[in-house]
Amino acid sequence: MATACGGGGSDDTVRFGVAAPLEQFIGSHTLRGAELARDQLNAAGGIDGRAVELVALTDSASTRRAVTVADRLYSDATVLAVVGHVNSGATLAAVPIYNRGLPIVSPVATSPEISDAGTWIFRVCSSDVVNAAGLAEFALRELGTRAAIIYANDPYGRGLRDGFGRTYTAAGGALVEEYPFIEGSTTDFEAYLMGIRAVRPDLIFIGSTDIGAAPVIRQAREMGIDAPFVGGDGILGLAGQGPVFEGTYIGLLYHPDAPGGGGREFVDAYQAQYGAPPDHFAALGYDALMLLAQAVSEVGFDRTRIRDYLEQVGREREAFSGVSGRIAFDENGDPIGKSFAVGRVSGNAIEFVSVEGGS
Structure with a gap:
């Protein structure tokens, strides 16, 4: 095209x-x-x-x-x-x-x-070095000290997982369970979610795009897991896709209300x-x-x-x-000091929650 x-x-x-x-x-x-x-x-x-x-x-x-x-x-x-x-x-x-x-x-x-x-x-x-760190700070402050992670085993997912996990644990949080998956290929997450359900985390961090996140969240809710999900900018497409995604926290690179x-x-x-x-x-x-x-x-x-x-x-x-x-730009072509917002799925929209990081 x-x-x-x-x-x-x-x-x-x-x-x-x-x-x-x-x-x-x-x-x-x-x-x-x-x-x-x-x-x-x-x-x-x-x-x-x-x-x-x-x-x-x-x-x-x-x-x-x-x-x-x-x-x-x-x-x-x-x-x-x-x-x-x-x-x-x-x-x-x-x-x-x-x-x-x-x-x-x-x-x-x-x-x-x-x-x-x-x-x-x-x-x-x-970079997700910055973005995932902002999500980790938000999650630890607002959602709890025990997090499970499920992430796509690709450059985007690994970057989110590493950035979130590093900041979350350094600030005193605990990663109680962790599972990688292949986005677009893995369709049944029951085994992963059973492990997550058993440890009863305060939140679940999802490191993927909406293509991978949608079935994970849907299956989790079907299994009675009610911990809030937190993800990066790649899951923005969950807004408007149904009530099962209501309340999902999403990292945002921009929000008009920020x-x-x-x-x-x-x-x-x-x-x-x-x-x-x-x-x-x-x-x-x-x-x-x-x-x-x-x-x-x-x-x-x-x-x-x-x-x-x-x-x-x-x-x-x-x-x-x-x-x-x-x-x-810094010497790597990355922007310096940009803030990072957190939003929450609310119906067909993403409502602004907070700004993390930046200068």
Whole structure:
């Protein structure tokens, strides 16, 4: 699946790639944010008079497909930079292609492994070293001192598990049970959940996307386990999927009701265009494209100069003021000091609960 608008990379256009699982809401919402940014840029005259065009390709959250998408974007000399990918596994698989010389800004790929993936990748979201630590602090303070963990055995799940477990135990909590699973392959969690039920934890930390979390939570409730579930940003899709997920706590990279949550202008514009408030996929997709547009406006239509500009954001150059907060990159291309919100599933929405970390 590929979508584009505009005139195909002529001297009248500026082309950016968007790489995400467009058939899944995490990808489609990321694209929505980028599209809103594109529309606002073009309404203001584009970049140096050139219309902004998006080349959106689906990676289907597949590592193999992500490599194909990255190669296609890299090989298209008219594409100056890429917004994507959004899944950590897909991002890590694709980065070697981008490291040949195409700058990429990931909106929401949070695996700690990305920090060391190369010099052409940046991200506007904080790593799970930060995010899972914030969730652990919240869980210990608000939910209890005994946690069970069930996590997907992939870069995203392991990053969450490690970050949560390290902070939770260092602060005095106990991990009373722990199980890995293969997301997309494991379908029966009864044996894991029987072990968890036997130790009666105060909470259950789920380190996966909503694809893995949904059957875990559903089976847990069917088995009479009533401990609250806590998970990372990847389970945002549980909202609106049924009452069984009510009360699930979710780590958020952005929430419109959080302090500094993007201001009403962005929220209202997104609501007007799409009929719903923005989630963090949309907000960070928006920020990623706006940051790249600023880079092109400052240094011109050259991949290497764009990469060099990004490397200097927050150091030699001023930090970028995004709807998700201040963005300044460290030496690994990770943002410095971004706060992390906690929300709770409430009907079709995620209600804001608290802000953890940041500066």
